[in-house]
Each structure stands twice: as C-alpha cells, then as structure tokens.
Amino acid sequence: MAEPRLQFTLHAEPRSTRGRSACRRLRRVGKLPGVMYGCKQQPVTLAFDAETLEQRLGHEAFYSHILKLIIDQGEEHSVVLKDLQRHPVNSRPIHIDLQRIDQHVPLTMRVPLHFLNEDRCTGVREDGGIVSHILTDVDVHCLPRDLPEFIAVDLAELALGQSLHLGDLQLPQGVQLHALLHGGDLTQPVVSVHLPRVSATAEEEAEQADTPEPAAETEDPAATT
Numbered sequence: 001m002a003e004p005r006l007q008f009t010l011h012a013e014p015r016s017t018r019g020r021s022a023c024r025r026l027r028r029v030g031k032l033p034g035v036m037y038g039c040k041q042q043p044v045t046l047a048f049d050a051e052t053l054e055q056r057l058g059h060e061a062f063y064s065h066i067l068k069l070i071i072d073q074g075e076e077h078s079v080v081l082k083d084l085q086r087h088p089v090n091s092r093p094i095h096i097d098l099q100r101i102d103q104h105v106p107l108t109m110r111v112p113l114h115f116l117n118e119d120r121c122t123g124v125r126e127d128g129g130i131v132s133h134i135l136t137d138v139d140v141h142c143l144p145r146d147l148p149e150f151i152a153v154d155l156a157e158l159a160l161g162q163s164l165h166l167g168d169l170q171l172p173q174g175v176q177l178h179a180l181l182h183g184g185d186l187t188q189p190v191v192s193v194h195l196p197r198v199s200a201t202a203e204e205e206a207e208q209a210d211t212p213e214p215a216a217e218t219e220d221p222a223a224t225t
Helices: 020-028 049-058 060-064 202-211
Strands: 008-014 033-038 041-049 067-071 075-086 091-098 109-115 130-133 139-141 150-156 164-165 191-194
Touching: 008 049, 020 033, 020 130, 033 049, 033 075, 041 049, 041 091, 049 091, 060 109, 109 130
Parallel strands: 008 067, 033 091, 109 150
Antiparallel strands: 008 041, 033 041, 067 075, 075 091, 109 139, 130 191, 164 191
16 A cells, blocks of 8 residues: 655745845744745745744655645645755755646656665676666656656666666656656666776776786896906
C-alpha cells in the first residue's frame, strides 16, 4: 500500500507595506515577507511566521507539493513554491514566492530524483564500482493532481560502465519531462556506475613501485689510468 502523501498548510497575513525597509522590519520581528501571484489575478503581498516556515522548508517534499495557504484564518488557496530567496551569508530565507494553481491547467515543477537500491547495484556489488549522480532533480510538466513527490530511479540492474538517461526514467501517468517538450536530449545521462578514480599521487607511487632500481655504478679501472 502506498504511503499517504504529506500535506502542508501555511498561514499568512496580508501586508500593505512594501519595499526593502518594510521587509527588513518584518524580519526583525520574526516575520518572513512573501508574495502570491498567478491565475491572472493580482499579486498579494503576505507575511509568514519565519520560524514555522523554516520548519516546513526542512522537508524535501515541501518543494514539490501542492500547498494549502490560509490567509487571515479564512481565505484558502492552493499554491506551489516557485521561488525562495536566501541570505547570501547565513542561508536563512528572506523572501518566498508562491504561485496560485488552477487544477485544470498544467504546471511545471522541479521534483527530486530518489535513487533506489544503490547498495544492491550490480556494478557496485560485483565489480567494485561507484555511483555518480549526474542529475539530482528534473523539471516535470503535468496537471496539479498528477504532481509526483519524487521520481524513483532503480539502480539494482545497472552494471559497471553503464548509465541511465532521461529517456530511461519511469514517469508516473500524466507526467512529462519539461525538457523533452522543448527539444531536450533523451540521451542526457542521469546516473552512472564507474570504477573509482585513482589519485595522481597513488598512480605515481604505483609506478615507482613497479620500476626496478638502477644498478649501482662501478668505477671503470681503465678510466683512471
């Protein structure tokens, strides 16, 4: 039985003040400024409890979910996270953008890749290879009801020297890769298995160990007479 999907509810209050100074004042009192837009409606500027929102941001699923937004404990909206600005030094969130969704209109969202059975991967278990994740997420295009939490990538049968590509991903019904709708490359690698690279120092040491020591030179008696 599939596990129930997580649900996230956000509470916000409208704000009438805008600009950098107003946003700084909000942050000083523990609020996070944000905006909601989309569906051909006017943007709404909002303020969130910063601590509560940071807790939500700690969940990977928060970034690829339909979120319930309640404004002033009454007005409800279905939204998705479209942009999150963080402080360049401490990485704390400083502004959040939410987009309204229409259940009948497809949307494009970035979802994570979950790599399964890495420890059972043929190339790792039998040949001592290592797994390289070339992509960790992909943009998908689908109706809101079909939005997946993640895309599973099974590595159990991946042999040494092999790769999985965008065209190999098993997508849920109703979900398409956004890149491929715009002429993307089906052969773009997603994950591969290869032998560990030996460091240059280790290679030099190995070469030195395999090279015989030169014979000691002896003095030619004829050269001294």
